[in-house]
Amino acid sequence: xxxxxxxxxxxxxxxxxxxxxxxxxxxxxxxxxxxxxxxxxxxxxxxxxxxxxxxxxxxxxxxxxxxxxxxxxxxxxxxxxxxxxxxxxxxxxxxxxxxxxxxxxxxxxxxxxxxxxxxxxxxxxxxxxxxxxxxxxxxxxxxxxxxxxxxxxxxxxxxxxxxxxxxxxxxxxxxxxxxxxxxxxxxxxxxxxxxxxxxxxxxxxxxxxxxxxxxxxxxxxxxxxxxxxxxxxxxxxxxxxxxxxxxxxxxxxxxxxxxxxxxxxxxxxxxxxxxxxxxxxxxxxxxxxxxxxxxxxxxxxxxxxxxxxxxxxxxxxxxxxxxxxxxxxxxxxxxxxxxxxxxxxxxxxxxxxxxxxxxxxxxxxxxxxxxxxxxxxxxxxxxxxxxxxxxxxxxxxxxxxxxxxxxxxxxxxxxxxxxxxxxxxxxxxxxxxxxxxxxxxxxxxxxxxxxxxxxxxxxxxxxxxxxxxxxxxxxxxxxxxxxxxxxxxxxxxxxxxxxxxxxxxxxxxxxxxxxxxxxxxx
Ligand code: FAD
Ligand code: SIN
Numbered sequence: 001x002x003x004x005x006x007x008x009x010x011x012x013x014x015x016x017x018x019x020x021x022x023x024x025x026x027x028x029x030x031x032x033x034x035x036x037x038x039x040x041x042x043x044x045x046x047x048x049x050x051x052x053x054x055x056x057x058x059x060x061x062x063x064x065x066x067x068x069x070x071x072x073x074x075x076x077x078x079x080x081x082x083x084x085x086x087x088x089x090x091x092x093x094x095x096x097x098x099x100x101x102x103x104x105x106x107x108x109x110x111x112x113x114x115x116x117x118x119x120x121x122x123x124x125x126x127x128x129x130x131x132x133x134x135x136x137x138x139x140x141x142x143x144x145x146x147x148x149x150x151x152x153x154x155x156x157x158x159x160x161x162x163x164x165x166x167x168x169x170x171x172x173x174x175x176x177x178x179x180x181x182x183x184x185x186x187x188x189x190x191x192x193x194x195x196x197x198x199x200x201x202x203x204x205x206x207x208x209x210x211x212x213x214x215x216x217x218x219x220x221x222x223x224x225x226x227x228x229x230x231x232x233x234x235x236x237x238x239x240x241x242x243x244x245x246x247x248x249x250x251x252x253x254x255x256x257x258x259x260x261x262x263x264x265x266x267x268x269x270x271x272x273x274x275x276x277x278x279x280x281x282x283x284x285x286x287x288x289x290x291x292x293x294x295x296x297x298x299x300x301x302x303x304x305x306x307x308x309x310x311x312x313x314x315x316x317x318x319x320x321x322x323x324x325x326x327x328x329x330x331x332x333x334x335x336x337x338x339x340x341x342x343x344x345x346x347x348x349x350x351x352x353x354x355x356x357x358x359x360x361x362x363x364x365x366x367x368x369x370x371x372x373x374x375x376x377x378x379x380x381x382x383x384x385x386x387x388x389x390x391x392x393x394x395x396x397x398x399x400x401x402x403x404x405x406x407x408x409x410x411x412x413x414x415x416x417x418x419x420x421x422x423x424x425x426x427x428x429x430x431x432x433x434x435x436x437x438x439x440x441x442x443x444x445x446x447x448x449x450x451x452x453x454x455x456x457x458x459x460x461x462x463x464x465x466x467x468x469x470x471x472x473x474x475x476x477x478x479x480x481x482x483x484x485x486x487x488x489x490x491x492x493x494x495x496x497x498x499x500x501x502x503x504x505x506x507x508x509x510x511x512x513x514x515x516x517x518x519x520x521x522x
Pocket of ligand 2: 045307386387
């Protein structure tokens, strides 16, 4: 089956949805998404979205906080641009129906998270992402120009390669013509031709054994663009959230928002002692790289499986009012956080790098944009400031939409792309091959490419991953396409890109901490 549209968007999180709403006035939009339409990292965002709304906060303070968190690797021009556009984009989300909590005097009830010098996080209780996803989907449903195809898995972006031409990406431009997508319900592979294609596929938490990300976060966007010879950068900067709920066996790990520390929660060892002041004067509210590393260090030196987040000294009613979902979740596990500390551990949470884009979200591949978590804009540097990712997604979806609207009418569809060739493939006989390979990737990444790395660990990870890579590519060549196989392949590719980037970096900075390159900072 062939479809032809002006704009193809891959992914229905905050980035894809907000882009769709903007371009839909100008042309036909097809959005594909591999699971239910609302399933995304966006849906699970808790703390909120950072933005400068009023005094005493200023753009300069938010810019400065972002630069400090990024440990010297942010692009200052980009930081300034994103922060200065924050207020307009928030007002737009509100116009689209997203509701952010207000205090008794009608002002936004702004929260605080690690690395922020002011209260500037707009939130909807502790399920901000759910509220944003709801509002955006409601708008998208009422727009006749947008078609959402759920349970459609993007397999590859279409380029000259599919016309049988070899393209040397260094000397010639690779162009994108759309994507092949597997309709999971019919098991048919469709060809979607587009003038503009937008990667909005989110992150890759499932490269690791423990992650806060929902199951969709398998690095598909990074892998597809890498295979198409697009540029990626900064993939060594994997952000581990310091406080996922310690509940062995639960996957994904349930997040305990940093906003609880912003509200006054304190990190303690299991015997009740505060420790963060030993590592940073901002203590429990230091940027995430420092807090996650400190927790990792305490757990390893003490031989503990978790640390505690203690909120028992805080106002009970206010705590439950602000964090009702976390309260209910903990209660189900027999933990009343108003009376007992919450056991927490770091878990893979966010990829700071990604598909390299310019200020309009354009990737190195012509007519292919990348927005949201899958992109690398220069905003986050070596460590993302909390709650800057939802902001980055709306700023860049706006910028990408402006550029796309300007460009698309001069682009023609490429009609010569052949149908997907499934010749010579057979149904998989042994699912155990996939599940075991996935388990091995998780073990490699968790043990050798985690919060603390070394040259030896990275080399070991690389060598072991190569075996899995070759086995999986071989399986892919001779097996009928399935989402599980494609996800495994993408996870392995994303892991490979992370390890390679980590091996190439010869210093310790931000989230990349290699004991062979000791840092003067913790
Ligand atoms: P996503 O929202 O992840 O959407 C990706 C979409 O792409 C999904 O619809 C997915 O199904 C689809 N997709 C992926 N691969 C394919 C494929 N091959 N084919 C078709 N579709 C595909 N950030 C903040 O700023 N503030 C917060 O408070 C916050 N809290 C968080 C809490 C949790 C638990 C998590 C996991 C993340 C949190 N983050 C937060 C990070 C933030 O939620 C994400 O970075 C952001 O939502 C990413 O949005 P996105 O639109 O880029 O991608
Ligand atoms: C959180 O609520 O702690 C997550 C915020 C983020 O990842 O930006």
